[in-house]
Amino acid sequence: MxxxxxxxxxxxxxxxxxxxxxxxxxxxxxxxxxxxxxxxxxxxxxxxxxxxxxxxxxxxxxxxxxxxxxxxxxxxxxxxxxxxxxxxxxxxxxxxxxxxxxxxxxxxxxxxxxxxxxxxxxxxxxxxxxxxxxxxxxxxxxxxxxxxxxxxxxxxxxxxxxxxxxxxxxxxxxxxxxxxxxxxxxxxxxxxxxxxxxxxxxxxxxxxxxxxxxxxDDFGLARPCDDPRLSQLPGDGYLLFVGDLRRFKGVHVLLEAYAMLDNAPPLVLIGRRCPDTPRELPPNVILFESWPHDAVMQAWRNSLFGLAPSILPDACASVVLEAMVVGKPMIATKVGGMPELIDDEVTGLLVPPGDAAALAKAIGHLIGNPELRRRMSAAAHKKVQSFKxxxxxxxxxxxxxxxxxxxxxxxxxxxxxxxxxxxxxxxx
Structure with a gap:
């Protein structure tokens, strides 16, 4: 055709x-x-x-x-x-x-x-x-x-x-x-x-x-990526947010939740700066602007898990699929199409939108449970096959x-x- x-x-x-x-x-x-x-x-x-x-x-x-x-x-x-x-x-x-x-x-x-x-x-x-x-x-x-x-x-x-x-x-x-x-x-x-x-x-x-x-179908396969930006990432095991750095994407809620945590791994934000992007970041938060896609995928591989705390009803968030294809659990909000992508307590965790305390609790829970992360990783990788x-x-x-x-x-x-x-x- x-x-x-x-x-x-x-x-x-x-x-x-x-x-x-x-x-x-x-x-x-x-x-x-x-x-x-x-x-x-x-x-x-x-x-x-x-x-x-x-x-x-x-x-x-x-x-x-x-x-x-x-x-x-x-x-x-x-x-x-x-x-x-x-x-x-x-x-x-x-x-x-x-x-x-x-x-x-x-x-x-x-x-x-x-x-x-x-x-x-x-x-x-x-x-x-x-x-x-x-x-x-x-x-x-x-x-x-x-x-x-x-x-x-x-x-x-x-x-x-x-x-x-x-x-x-x-x-x-x-x-x-x-x-x-x-x-x-x-x-x-x-x-x-x-x-x-x-x-x-x-x-x-x-x-x-x-x-x-x-x-x-071949998405997520490990490919050599020598982008110099990757050297700026902290060691393996950071938390990762990818997307426009906007209030509707829940960035303000995420920073508020992260500030409630003690001794949490670094939080990495990768995305496009917008007029409502926060000007000040809590300690241990690192922001990178608009990386190329291959570098973003490598950042997903090196992360502990992903975060998608949107306030608006995201339709079918591609970042969730990208995280799942490399076996990363996601913590996301229970809005829009997120519940269709993430099975709560199976491939990730769902929290109410705009609730910083609930988000902080979910982050702490996943940080402290490596066996749960391992099970969610396997389940996420299995589920994403239906989105190939x-x-x-x-x-x-x-x-x-x-x-x-x-x-x-x-x-x-x-x-x-x-x-x-x-x-x-x-x-x-």
Whole structure:
């Protein structure tokens, strides 16, 4: 099949969602499919590239040209409404490649929706967050879980998060094109039951399946890594947090909990600094910014266990899978998709979100029980087998096949006429 992926970011811009898109694209290419990823151009990157058999096309967008719209110049997001240049670039790719499936992963989808035709390619959308019901994508309001959407409440929340003007436009765009998304998507793939429930997919009668994130089959195999950053790590047996160093990720709660412990191993934080990253760290806490992935995996191997104390409902945390694949237990919060990844008291420990005392107690319990860690390590390594590419990717292939099999193919002559009409009416 010919598959066009739509993802606003792609490595080297990195994060859990970006790794998932790359892993899926490469796995599909290795299974014989023709895969192109359309993503937004970011400063310093080539417009075209080949990544392990996957064609990468970086598209320039009108909104991306206005740097003042973005708090982080290195992550210029796709807007929740059609961007004229992105829509034009996607249209060119569709006409050039005639994909069987368009598989979208975030708001870049909204620049494709006006191009969607009944006789065109099938449309699959992976939901990595709660963007169908929440303009912030995380159903959090003033640092606590939101009880549900309401026009006035959502407008105030969007205005606080994005700013008054940008917030209103973002809310309106997400509402209008979210409604269109519900009408035209052939199948939603929710990365966890929590995401399916949070987006009200079943209540709305939308076609969906729960298909989790995954790791490549050879992921976690020990590979030589001579990155000089590794020499900065303390000796084996430290505690490890990997991810954006944000309040929503529970970093403040983690530091508070760690300060309650006596004679604990060092705590290592690896992630991207953000505006709400703590400025002061307790003794014995070491922070490293945005390491390359191979170095992060080596850091996991040398750690005692991992920590994922998120306050927001993480969808299907890739860091948990990465820790499990090298046999590391995790202490995480009982929110979002975490309970679907971690079996409490079996592969790790689950604690209430935002509860520093409970987190400190769980950390102390695991530090003091090496036999429990050994059992959890074995159980974690066993469980992660169901999150390998060889298990998950065939499910996605079957979804593609089912959609393509139920669609009426467009005759090649009509496709050719469509190409000619497009070229005669090219946008300037």
């Amino acid at each position: 010919r598959i066009l992926m739509l993802a606003q970011f792609y490595p080297p811009v990195i994060g859990g969602e970006e790794r998932h898109v790359r892993n899926l694209s490469i796995a599909l290419a290795r299974r014989g499919h023709s895969v192109t990823v359309a993503t937004t151009w970011q400063c310093g990157l080539e417009e075209g590239d080949i990544d392990d058999g996957v064609c990468i096309r970086r598209l320039r967008g009108s909104m991306q040209r206005v740097g003042l719209l973005f708090s982080d110049a290195s992550r210029r997001y796709a807007p929740p409404f059609p961007d004229p240049e992105l829509m034009y670039g996607i249209r060119e790719l569709v006409l050039e490649q005639s994909p069987d499936i368009v598989h979208a992963h975030n708001w870049l989808l909204h620049s494709y929706l006006p191009l969607k035709r009944e006789s065109g390619p099938g449309l699959v959308v992976t939901l990595h967050d709660l963007s169908l019901v929440c303009v912030q994508k995380n159903a959090m309001r003033q640092g606590a879980p939101c009880e549900g959407p309401a026009p006035g409440k959502c407008l105030r929340c969007a205005s606080r998060f994005y700013g008054p003007v940008k917030g209103g436009a973002t809310l309106l765009g997400n509402y209008l094109f979210g409604a269109l998304e519900r009408r035209v998507v052939d199948k939603f793939l929710a990365v966890s039951e929590a995401i399916a429930i949070g987006n009200s997919l079943s209540e709305a009668g939308l076609p969906f399946e729960v298909v989790p994130n995954f790791v490549p 590419a060889s298990t998950v990717v065939p499910r996605i292939e079957q979804i593609y096949s089912d959609i393509v099999g139920h669609r009426t193919p467009q005759p090649h002559a009509e496709l050719d006429r469509g190409h000619d009409r497009f070229r005669e009416n090219r946008l300037i």
